[in-house]
Amino acid sequence: MESARLARFSSLRWRLPLLILTLLLSIGTTYAWMAYRSMEGALRSGGGARLNDAGAELADIFAQAAATRLTESRRVADDPAIRRFVSTGEAPDAAVDALKTLAGRGNASIALRVRAAGPEQRIESGNVLLERSPGSPGADPIPAHDMVSELHVRDGRVFFRTQARVPSSQPGGEAIAVLTAERGLTQSAGMTLIQRLVGHDAHIRLGNARGDVWTDLSSRTEAPPRSAGPGETVSYLDAQGQNRLGVAVPVRGTPWAVWLDFSEAALLAPAQALLWKMLLPTLLVTIVGALAVAIASKRITDPLEQVANAADAIAVGGDAPRLHLERKDEIGRLANAFNEMAARVRDARESLEARVRERTRELEGAREELQRRAVHLTTVNRELEAFSYSVSHDLRAPLRSIDGFSQAILEDCGPQLGPEGHEHLTRIRRAAQRMGQLIDDLLNLSRVSRTEMQRQDVDLSAMAQGLLEGLAASDTSRNVEYRVQPEVRSMGDPRLLMVALTNLLENAWKFTRDRQHTVIEFGAQQNGHGRVYFVRDNGAGFDMAYANKLFGAFQRLHHSADFPGTGIGLATVQRIVTRHGGRIWADGQPGQYAIFYFTLDSEAA
């Protein structure tokens, strides 16, 4: 279930529309941004040009106004009454009247100062001053030419002066007087027009070009930001933190400059409007596009999901529902191919299941057969058990009788029997005892096959050591040397291995009977296939030609008279080794030695 949920977010259905959405959005916004930037650039440069033009126009208006004022002053200075007063000091009243014509034209105050010898005169009438004095050091000099002054501030009002020189009446005479007219600043209609033409919340300021006094023509203002040079636009932040664009233009014929600025935001407003106008359709196109892709991808992923679900159903071993996709495109082909494949998988599975059922039936039959055989085998085994139990009890009893009563005859009727009778009865007894031995050995052999194996770690060295010590103790007259390699261990059934070792060591003991010095060895060595155990003696040995007969039951290579035995011991050993998954073989030399080698599979594994 978790994988299904994961798959939802990594599914094509979501990934494809998301991709398209991102793509359209990024393309749209990039285009809108680029358009905005280029329009903004155009607006900015256009605005700059407009600002410059308007600034120049404004400067012209101010220059003309200043020139007009100067011309007015000059005309009054040329008035004959003025000339006369300047030259002679006569008719001051006429001069005052002439001056008053100037005062009537909006000037705040008019002053005519004459530097000439003679009696000092001073007439004040209203805002007109007439003054004649010889001049003194420190008094205002006569300017070198007619001029418009810088702006000044007095009592919070901004004003300027025009100064017109008045020459003496003698031709070529030097100017000895100056006519000074002081005016406040007023807004002209031209300025208002320009302000309206520039638009964009435009502000106009006028000031001294060197920057000390600035006014918006109604009151004093701060100086505008300094531009890099005259006529160059400057972009700056105003006190309200708004971006503004401004330009300073010097006013011809005066020490003034005019400053014009307007809001950059207002200038760039069309570009922002354009940005929004472009973004909205972009967003719309993006959403519509993503929706279209979502629908299209749903048309692809839905059938794919059907196929995937059907494949999942097959994967978990179920039957896939048949896909009904009436489409002519690749998905239709996929669905058809899938339907075909699902049908084949179903067929294959059904045939496989049929085969499995058949095999199961066969196996069931085989199992029942095996069970029957196992039951049979158990019965046989039980019978064998009962048989050997009976043998062990019942077959020996008659032998005991034969032996016992033979002995009784020998004891009770000994004198009547004679030597031959003794001999016969002795033979009978020997035969009975031998048969007892045979029965015991046969029972041992059959027990070796019947008993259940219990594998565990067995210390063969300790076992061999104990057996050899027991044998040595049974006949202390013999000179026996035994060498047991220490720590030879194996996994196996301890009782069976005990029987095997007992047989092998007793054989060694028996066949070395005639040696002056008996040597019996037990040990293990490593060969290419695993561990090989061995029992070696320096006894009678055997002829290798008969080596294949060593391990058959009742097979003997020596005469009973020489070495008594039933011929079952080695057969028993072989059966034990075989039951352990091992192998036994022998090497010998008549009169020299015999070596019995055996392996136990636990080491070979």
Next chain:
Amino acid sequence: MKSPMIALVEDNADDEALTLRALKKNGIANEIVILRDGAEALRFLMAPENQLPQLVLLDLKLPRKDGLEVLRELRENPRTELLPIVILTSSKEERDLIEGYRLGANSYVRKPVDFNQFSEAVRQLGLYWLVLNERPPIQTS
């Protein structure tokens, strides 16, 4: 006081004769009770009027009730639960050995085929169980 009695549980007449011969040969003159099958042995040994033997020599293969069954019933009875019982039989089948000891046999001796060895075994048994071994005190209940 009478010399202690031996009970021989044995169905085979030959074995009975040979056992008696071996006992006699070894000078064991105790009274001997012969019991020829398991049921007879139990009847005799369980009867309160009968004196308990010093030693029971018990064969395993017996008609009617076999030796191991006899052994079990003797051990279940308070009167005979401590009675010295030696299994004297032909076989040394492992399951007989295990079952015999589990049921509380005091000893397990296999009869050898060789009569001389058999006689020696009987001698040693007599010596051990009648002379050396201290019998458990007779319970009077």
